[in-house]
Amino acid sequence: MNKLQNKSALITGASSGIGKAMALSLASRGCNLYLLARREGMLKLTEKEILDLYPTTKIHLIVSDVLDPALPSKLAALTGEKVDILINNAGLALGKDRVEESSLQDWDAMIGTNITANFRLVHLVLPWMLKSGEGDIINLCSVAGHYTYSGGAVYCATKHAVKAFTRVLREETCGKNIRVMQISPGMVDTEFSKVRFKGDESSADAVYSHMTPLHGEDIARMMTFMLEQPRHVVIDEIITMPTDQGSPTTVSRKSV
Numbered sequence: 001m002n003k004l005q006n007k008s009a010l011i012t013g014a015s016s017g018i019g020k021a022m023a024l025s026l027a028s029r030g031c032n033l034y035l036l037a038r039r040e041g042m043l044k045l046t047e048k049e050i051l052d053l054y055p056t057t058k059i060h061l062i063v064s065d066v067l068d069p070a071l072p073s074k075l076a077a078l079t080g081e082k083v084d085i086l087i088n089n090a091g092l093a094l095g096k097d098r099v100e101e102s103s104l105q106d107w108d109a110m111i112g113t114n115i116t117a118n119f120r121l122v123h124l125v126l127p128w129m130l131k132s133g134e135g136d137i138i139n140l141c142s143v144a145g146h147y148t149y150s151g152g153a154v155y156c157a158t159k160h161a162v163k164a165f166t167r168v169l170r171e172e173t174c175g176k177n178i179r180v181m182q183i184s185p186g187m188v189d190t191e192f193s194k195v196r197f198k199g200d201e202s203s204a205d206a207v208y209s210h211m212t213p214l215h216g217e218d219i220a221r222m223m224t225f226m227l228e229q230p231r232h233v234v235i236d237e238i239i240t241m242p243t244d245q246g247s248p249t250t251v252s253r254k255s256v
């Protein structure tokens, strides 16, 4: 039996990368989707790709910044305060400079998106899940939540914060039929590096050159596997890297 059929899933950051791949994966399982991101055109593209493959999918697009103060009331009205699955995915890294050389504006954007908005979304949705007696939350962490690397002070700090928050959440929801899970990828070839290097395509391409990175679909497949476990099983966390990556700072690149 398909365990995910007719479940409602809220996916943040569904306009590209991992979130988009997850939207397609959950559509293939018959979920009803609430897809959130800022770029309306890209979100509509996700919707089109889903409907081309799975025409009966129910999709609501939410064009919004995760930090918009009006978002909680918008989501409450749209979902009727019922969300079965939260894929708390929207996030970013900005810049790769040393602490004293990096921009405070970039720090604020990373802390706001990766920490504040991520935590607030759980604060919003968790009471709905507790009331309905069931729910699944997957937080997007990173290997940067487990390791640190020079040039990544604030990004690493935000993902360490996600890891700590997720662990506390798991303790607090124990026995309440809420499965709190986390996935921590290494290098995934998405728009992540393009965003980090602010549109500098050559710096972004260099990140994945002469090695085989993960793709959004790899992460979506793993998250879908987590969700499809029997209800008494929680996969607490998946840490996953490309075979060509040993740690955030160790990458095997084939010479050309």
Ligand SMILES: NC(=O)c1ccc[n+]([C@@H]2O[C@H](COP(=O)([O-])OP(=O)(O)OC[C@H]3O[C@@H](n4cnc5c(N)ncnc54)[C@H](OP(=O)(O)O)[C@@H]3O)[C@@H](O)[C@H]2O)c1
Pocket (backbone or CB within 6 Å): 012, 013, 014, 015, 016, 017, 018, 019, 036, 037, 038, 039, 040, 042, 064, 065, 066, 067, 089, 090, 091, 092, 093, 113, 140, 141, 142, 143, 184, 185, 186, 187, 188, 189, 190, 191, 192, 193, 195, 216
């Ligand atoms: N790629 C990697 O190597 C990697 C590794 C480990 C962890 N991660 C984590 O995976 C998650 C997804 O990243 P990705 O690799 O799929 O990158 P991506 O392709 O750049 O996707 C990021 C998504 O987040 C959305 N987003 C960013 N800021 C937002 C905001 N303020 N409000 C609403 N939506 C926002 C973007 O949509 P809009 O721009 O349209 O708003 C986009 O859909 C992030 O949390 C990232 O930290 C990525």
